[in-house]
Amino acid sequence: MAVINGPRFSTKAESAALVKSGAQLISMTQYPEPMLAAELNMHFAALAFITDADTGHDGSEPVTAELVLGRLAAAQPRILAVLSDAVRTVSAGLGGAEPADDGGTWRMVPMPPGAVATVMEPPALSSRPSPPGTGRTAP
Numbered sequence: 076m077a078v079i080n081g082p083r084f085s086t087k088a089e090s091a092a093l094v095k096s097g098a099q100l101i102s103m104t105q106y107p108e109p110m111l112a113a114e115l116n117m118h119f120a121a122l123a124f125i126t127d128a129d130t131g132h133d134g135s136e137p138v139t140a141e142l143v144l145g146r147l148a149a150a151q152p153r154i155l156a157v158l159s160d161a162v163r164t165v166s167a168g169l170g171g172a173e174p175a176d177d178g179g180t181w182r183m184v185p186m187p188p189g190a191v192a193t194v195m196e197p198p199a200l201s202s203r204p205s206p207p208g209t210g211r212t213a214p
Contacts, residue, residue, distance in 0.1 A: 076098060076099070076100040076101070076102055076105060077093040077096070077098035077100070077101050077102070078101075078102050078103065078105055078106040079093075079101060079102070079103050080103065081103025081104065082103065083103070084129075084138045085101060085129065090129045094129075100123075100125070101129055102123065104123070105121050105123065108121070109121060118165075120161065120165070122157065122158065122161065124147065124150060124154055126142070126143045126146045126147060127142060127143060127146070
């Protein structure tokens with residue numbers, strides 16, 4: 076998979092270069108979300124719906140916003156069914172567990188050490204040691 080910056084469609088030259096480099100799928104929506112979720116220790120699953128064969132690839136029609144939106148509208152019932160099933164499956168698999176380790180959140184919060192404990196936690200919890208490498212009080 077190759078990821079291009081969006082929202083825009085690739086040119087014929089870009090598409091040809093990506094295909095030549097081995098890309099079988101060109102996306103503008105599969106990054107950076109997985110990396111950001113990983114930094115926050117969040118579970119993440121990417122669902123993709125292919126709308127077109129890319130600009131001029133294999134003689135296909137040119138890609139336009141109207142083409143993509145029309146195909147998404149036509150596929151909406153299938154997309155919603157897949158998404159609904161995925162949410163049910165993941166929820167059942169969690170078995171009541173939290174979907175993320177919130178320790179990752181504390182590494183990303185732009186607050187001075189101790190501020191979270193002072194503002195958000197009861198005093199009894201503020202004496203807990205900091206998670207390794209965070210410099211912050213554990214939630």
